[in-house]
Amino acid sequence: MFQRLKIVVMLGGPSAEREVSLRSGAGVVKALRSLGHSVVELDPKTPDWTLPPNTEAVCLAPLHGTYGEDGQVQAQLEKLGVLYTGCDSESSRLAFDKVVTKNLCIKAGVPTAEFVVVNSVKAPLPKNLQLPLVVKPIRQGSSVGLQFVERAEDWQNALAEALKFDSEVLVEEKIVGRETTVGILDGEALPVVEVRPKAGAYDYRNKYTAGCTEYFCPADFDLATTEKIQAAALGAFHAIGGRDYARVDVMVSKNGEPIVLEVNTQPGMTETSLMPKAAAAAGISYEQLCQRMIDLAMKRKMAAKERKEHKTKKNFAVTI
Secondary structure, X not given: OOOOOEEEEEOOOOOOOHHHHHHHHHHHHHHHHHOOOEEEEEOOOOOOOOOOOOOOEEEOOOOOOOOOOOOHHHHHHHHHOOOEOOXXXXXXXXXXXXXXXXXXXXXXXXXXXXXXXXXXXXXXXXXOOOOOEEEEEOOOOOOOOOEEEOOHHHHHHHHHHHOXXXXXXXXXXXXXXXXXXXXXXXXXXXXXXXXXXXXOOOOHHHHHOOOOEEEEOOOOOOHHHHHHHHHHHHHHHHHOOOOOEEEEEEEEEOOOOEEEEEEEOOOOOOOOOHHHHHHHHOOOOHHHHHHHHHHHHHHHHHHHHHHHHHHHHHHHHHHO
């Protein structure tokens, strides 16, 4: 039987992704209300927010970037003992740091590109990496601060720009191939989405400007390649200890080998975002996707309750 809940949707927040988060949030709020839930919007611009009385669940799906995706808000909710959607504070913290994610992938045998970490605008061009290079802030999302270095003379400017958004940046060789992303929902990989910008790279502008990028889902790969892409995405998701849902960005090299770029624990949730596109290809509507996110959180709550009851019964049996 469907359960109508009092849900707080967190959206906006203090990050560089605030605008996208507000757009995601508008879609999620509309969807949950259309399903009959009582929904309250909460914009955590500062960490001194308070929840309305009798909140039954907090939906974090639209809260992107710093604070929303790096484990901070999750840790606060855990201290309050409040149920929330998505990855827990630890896996969120791990996934938000691209270098930590890559090291966990390497340890788990998940394919990822060679990289170096740079923390100074005066750093020389890395000698062990070949041009062209990709430079990106270690702790940002939505392609914020993403830079490309096609020529050696582009290096200093790209580095300076990326370092505006973080104290450290990740530098790796630009992978020539096809750009894809894989949504993960309840431990299963959704159909692969291929991303093709009409001009240039898949940067912030091409990601969020209508008509600048083409999307193909399911992506036109053979079955074996599709399964390898999905397996790499699932491997990265498990490497960071993910739960409920996420989206994993994967480059596919010219020889068909997947190379994981990063894990997004709070993927975009505008109605044209990649996670909803993948869900739609699997026969899951936008409203159903939002409900599934809530259901997964409620499922965890029920499982925890059952474990507690089982432990109580076991202790009682031992006592008598």
